[in-house]
Amino acid sequence: xxxxxxxxxxxxxxxxxxxxxxxxxxxxxxxxxxxxxxxxxxxxxxxxxxxxxxxxxxxxxxxxxxxxxxxxxxxxxxxxxxxxxxxxxxxxxxxxxxxxxxxxxxxxxxxxxxxxxxxxxxxxxxxxxxxxxxxxxxxxxxxxxxxxxxxxxxxxxxxxxxxxxxxxxxxxxxxxxxxxxxxxxxxxxxxxxxxxxxxxxxxxxxxxxxxxxxxxxxxxxxxxxxxxxxxxxxxxxxxxxxxxxxxxxxx
Numbered sequence: 561x562x563x564x565x566x567x568x569x570x571x572x573x574x575x576x577x578x579x580x581x582x583x584x585x586x587x588x589x590x591x592x593x594x595x596x597x598x599x600x601x602x603x604x605x606x607x608x609x610x611x612x613x614x615x616x617x618x619x620x621x622x623x624x625x626x627x628x629x630x631x632x633x634x635x636x637x638x639x640x641x642x643x644x645x646x647x648x649x650x651x652x653x654x655x656x657x658x659x660x661x662x663x664x665x666x667x668x669x670x671x672x673x674x675x676x677x678x679x680x681x682x683x684x685x686x687x688x689x690x691x692x693x694x695x696x697x698x699x700x701x702x703x704x705x706x707x708x709x710x711x712x713x714x715x716x717x718x719x720x721x722x723x724x725x726x727x728x729x730x731x732x733x734x735x736x737x738x739x740x741x742x743x744x745x746x747x748x749x750x751x752x753x754x755x756x757x758x759x760x761x762x763x764x765x766x767x768x769x770x771x772x773x774x775x776x777x778x779x780x781x782x783x784x785x786x787x788x789x790x791x792x793x794x795x796x797x798x799x800x801x802x803x804x805x806x807x808x809x810x811x
Contacts, residue, residue, distance in 0.1 A: 574676030575645020
């Protein structure tokens with residue numbers, strides 16, 4: 561890579577313990593689906609995309625040695641740094657962004673912030689995120705809304721029914737220039753904000769324009785047992801499509 565080129569860095573946060581998964585001793589990102597840990601399914605998309613230069617991971621500190629073994633076992637070679645997670649999702653992302661800053665070593669960089677337990681993405685989606693940041697300054701992967709969304713007040717009364725056509729669910733990756741998102745995180749922390757729900761909320765709070773791009777409908781976050789079984793069913797369907805010639809798997 562030439563020194564004047566832009567680095568594209570995946571920032572994966574995998575600091576959660578997965579209490580809603582009821583998986584007892586194993587954090588959800590290390591549960592196996594198709595005989596492979598969920599986080600490895602996720603990382604393989606970054607590993608296979610030629611535009612991704614490096615990956616950093618914010619992980620539960622006690623599980624870092626286990627993660628390092630998995631990276632070696634599954635030949636995930638783009639991971640350049642693993643750091644401990646924070647006390648909140650925001651702080652875990654911040655730790656990952658600081659690691660990305662170290663990896664970039666002063667080069668201009670785009671970061672693709674992604675959940676370790678959101679494995680049903682594609683290499684094409686990562687490339688679209690990079691393109692959108694290059695053109696517009698941000699890229700928030702969206703999910704198309706298939707049902708009517710309503711906004712209610714504290715008493716449950718409907719205040720607003722937004723247009724379904726214009727409504728989206730913010731998912732991940734959420735991608736930005738590293739200098740922009742890191743600067744916003746540092747401003748937020750100085751103001752005592754440490755538990756923002758996600759990066760796009762934080763960026764909007766500090767006045768940055770956000771641009772959405774539609775991602776695959778199956779881009780779910782594996783949070784509950786239902787999500788786990790849904791992921792397995794989707795992977796089964798993709799595998800059957802390859803075996804029986806019904807379609808081609810997309811990377």
